[in-house]
Amino acid sequence: MVHEVILFGKRAVPIENRAKAVSSRSRFNNRMQDMVSDLEFRRRWKHVRCIELWSDAAIFKYDDGTKWYMNIS
Template sequence: MQAITIKFKDKLIPVMNFTHKRSHMELLSSKLTELEYNFEFRRKLKMISMIEIIGDVAIFKYNDGTKLYLEVS
């Protein structure tokens, strides 16, 4: 398992990559760049505690235990 941090709008977010594939991290980065100007997504991202990548899905985990699933493929 790889533990990496990514920076999005001055916030460091830990990413657990269970697939061990660099391509999934690159896909996640490009998806975050795509959603950079989406105000609703940026508002939700402020409360994220960590991101897990499992297969082609990124799971954004919030502090209160809820999750947001984002397909990165």
């Protein structure tokens, strides 16, 4: 299975687009642009393993098995 990839900072993380919709990816990209100046998010980003993208949420999966949900609607 081929995954999409998002580049943020110096890291590339695979994205599984479960919604299969272009609009959810564009909303996610807009939300990620808003997070550029958020220091806490940038610290978390270093430990993200992959991202699941749904129609109204993005699920960030971390190296230790935890998850963080971000609303993109």
